[in-house]
């Protein structure tokens with residue numbers, strides 16, 4: 001179950017929690033009175049009742065317990081609300097047991113069901129379970145009262161007036177249970193009760209109608225012949241699926257609304273018109289690799305030997321993700337669009353080609369010769385930056401709004417000193433440097449040439465590293481609650497202690513790994529190490545989730561959920577303590593296998609976080625596809641927040657979206673106290689970054705976390721509230 005983040009409130013937190021306590025106490029007392037009343041209420045059962053009083057009471061307890069167990073989650077503005085089969089249980093019990101017994105049966109049934117769910121799944125405090133069970137008890141007590149005012153359905157053949165009486169009871173139950181749930185959430189989170197009430201009632205409407213119909217059908221079947229009940233499981237299961245679908249559609253609609261509001265707040269630059277391009281790659285109409293090499297050499301030979309030329313090699317970031325996850329048609333569309341935009345930027349005499357995959361090359365032949373020797377490179381870098389900016393203009397591919405981000409490697413040389421193959425080789429090295437560095441453009445640096453050429457050797461060395469066990473290590477970086485300083489989770493980040501090259505950061509090896517067949521082994525290795533750390537924390541009494549980064553391609557592997565389940569079991573770590581960080585593109589994917597894998601992971605109880613939120617092929621539409629628990633605001637927005645209103649708007653919108661959907665929002669890369677307070681002001685609750693902690697070795701983190709937990713314990717305010725109806 002999701003914990004809900006606190007919204008803006010008019011009453012202070014202590015004021016609100018005081019009122020919540022009073023409410024809990026009041027509900028408890030009422031529930032006890034109702035239960036006592038049940039014991040002394042007249043039974044009204046016929047003396048020849050074949051079932052007997054105790055069996056009937058047991059039946060009612062079981063029915064109420066089942067109604068709670070088959071619950072669905074509904075996300076309201078301030079947190080999660082559980083929607084149950086309560087009305088169906090009520091109608092059945094109104095017919096099967098004396099109305100006076102129903103409150104006691106509810107208290108027992110709901111109490112047992114919620115305690116069981118707490119033991120097996122998300123932990124809940126006993127007080128919270130008592131509150132939910134007693135709210136439901138009050139609701140059934142009032143419902144029974146209203147029903148018996150209008151008729152006596154106990155063991156009676158249902159006539160229209162009796163059906164109306166039970167319907168009135170069901171409506172009473174709905175209003176009271178939803179009302180009490182909404183008041184509790186509102187006290188915890190400060191969101192107006194009316195708003196919540198409307199939202200939850202709308203979410204519950206279909207389920208309410210279905211529940212009442214199911215209740216009445218069961219009553220009718222019992223009257224005809226109880227054996228007919230045996231046909232019920234299948235229709236009930238189908239109905240549960242329909243409810244789930246309806247809730248999903250409803251959540252989608254709300255996310256879409258939020259999406260529209262959020263995108264309206266962002267800056268949309270103009271898209272430049274599409275221009276002409278000549279020649280022969282089938283998909284894009286650009287020059288292909290072979291033609292590029294031969295024509296390029298031809299051009300170079302025609303130019304004066306000392307005339308500067310420049311080659312730009314462009315590679316689309318995360319193209320593979322789009323292709324793998326949104327499908328090849330989307331990938332093709334993206335390539336055509338990139339080709340069109342590049343075509344619009346090339347001048348007469350320049351040579352533009354697609355080398356294959358997502359790589360494009362542009363040979364500039366009109367580099368100005370004026371100025372000093374550095375001028376041609378400066379000019380080319382300016383051109384390259386302009387190109388990346390133009391490419392980044394938002395566009396729509398396969399119905400998904402995205403921005404084409406590319407890494408560009410740049411090389412400048414005199415026409416007579418290198419052929420096309422050599423220029424491409426140098427530009428390729430520069431392009432990898434661009435991918436690895438922070439900017440998106442990099443110039444060829446002959447000094448780095450030597451180290452770059454053995455990129456292929458890396459994969460062979462990785463195989464050894466994975467077997468050696470002490471080369472690939474995890475460093476850990478805590479995220480903290482901005483208000484209390486308490487740790488909210490820890491991210492595991494991979495480092496390679498390479499025997500010859502020294503410490504390597506992920507950007508120096510992750511990409512080749514992702515493109516190799518060793519990805520599966522690598523992912524299992526990282527998960528195993530991370531869960532080992534989490535298991536140690538559990539032994540030390542630290543209850544904190546660990547976050548692991550997953551490459552997009554790992555999610556194309558159907559075996560992943562089983563492997564993760566095995567690893568969790570092996571390390572005895574509960575699923576909810578594992579957070580998998582994935583990217584937006586992955587979650588936007590319509591591939592069945594990804595839906596399946598993410599669905600299986602969610603069912604297991606593993607949490608999902610969206611990493612680098614707001615970058616790359618960003619769009620909020622993914623929130624309509626997969627339920628996630630956390631959004632990680634990308635570092636680039638935190639960095640620009642102070643001087644870019646757009647960046648600040650993105651942070652604010654993300655925080656608002658998180659609150660609305662009940663997700664955690666964690667800001668990444670917080671380096672200064674100013675950023676920290678600006679984030680707190682924008683309503684962000686958690687953050688990660690050098691300002692708090694740099695990633696640290698596993699043997700240091702235990703002590704740090706212990707200190708943080710103890711330091712913050714006195715100040716931590718519980719953020720969870722749950723209501724059920």
Ligand code: C2E
Pocket residue numbers: 477492493494505506507510526549550551581611612635668669670671688689690691695
């Ligand atoms: P990420 O998941 O967004 O991780 C956050 C990165 O930001 C980390 O870089 C972290 O060290 C860095 N960082 C944290 N706080 C600050 C700050 O205040 N300032 C600055 N400038 N940087 C900060 P790192 O460890 O180099 O990881 C880079 C990326 O590599 C990660 O980005 C993640 O996408 C990927 N990665 C890391 N470990 C793994 C892994 O085990 N598997 C996979 N597939 N990818 C990984």
Ligand code: MG
Pocket residue numbers: 491549581611
């Ligand atoms: Mg991450």
Ligand code: MG
Pocket residue numbers: 611612632634635668
């Ligand atoms: Mg990140």
